[in-house]
Amino acid sequence: xxxxxxxxxxxxxxxxxxxxxxxxxxxxxxxxxxxxxxxxxxxxxxxxxxxxxxxxxxxxxxxxxxxxxxxxxxxxxxxxxxxxxxxxxxxxxxxxxxxxxxxxxxxxxxxxxxxxxxxxxxxxx
Numbered sequence: 218x219x220x221x222x223x224x225x226x227x228x229x230x231x232x233x234x235x236x237x238x239x240x241x242x243x244x245x246x247x248x249x250x251x252x253x254x255x256x257x258x259x260x261x262x263x264x265x266x267x268x269x270x271x272x273x274x275x276x277x278x279x280x281x282x283x284x285x286x287x288x289x290x291x292x293x294x295x296x297x298x299x300x301x302x303x304x305x306x307x308x309x310x311x312x313x314x315x316x317x318x319x320x321x322x323x324x325x326x327x328x329x330x331x332x333x334x335x336x337x338x339x340x341x342x
Contacts, residue, residue: 218298218319218320219319220317220318220319220320221317221318221320221322221323221326222301222315222316222317222318222326222329223315223316223327223329223333224303224313224314224315224316224333225275225296225313225314225325225333225334225336225337226285226307226311226312226313226314226331226338227311227312227313227314227333227336227341228310228337228339228340228341229310229311229312229337229340229341230306230309230310230312231287231304231305231306231312232341233285233291233312233340234304234314234336234340235287235288236311237336237340238259238290238302238304238329238336239260239261239290239302240259240261241254241256241258241259241260241261241267242259243255243339244269244273244338246335247327247332247335247336247339248332248335249272249331249335250271250272250328250332251269251270251271251272251334252269252270252271252272252274253269253270254267254268254269254270255267255268255269255270255276256268259282261281261290261292262281262284263281263282263283263284264280264281265280266278266279266280266281267279269294269336277294277295278294278295278296279292279293279294279295279299280292280293282298284316287304288303288304288305289301289302289304290302296318298319299318300316300317300318300329301315301316301317301318302314302315303315303316303317314333314336316329316332316333
């Protein structure tokens with residue numbers, strides 16, 4: 218399936234950015250649509266499950282589908298293919314981050330762009 222996305226160069230090391238997007242406790246701080254996360258694990262890894270509370274207040278189950286540590290992770294939310302998260306170092310102090318969604322969810326790119334801005338504020342602080 219074709220994917221579309223939003224990207225940004227963040228002026229922080231890739232390891233810092235990866236920690237923010239791969240560790241569940243940080244998701245509500247940058248993820249525009251996430252209020253809380255519950256999982257028996259702390260980090261993304263293939264097969265990990267849990268649930269997220271949306272900003273609307275309801276809880277949805279998630280499953281981490283694929284992970285390349287330090288570089289990429291993809292998940293399903295409520296059984297539907299959701300966001301891909303890509304991290305690429307651009308030197309020692311900069312990182313290119315891209316969030317992608319299936320093309321049918323293209324309007325969600327506005328949320329992806331806001332989440333990237335939030336992530337940049339956290340990583341660059």
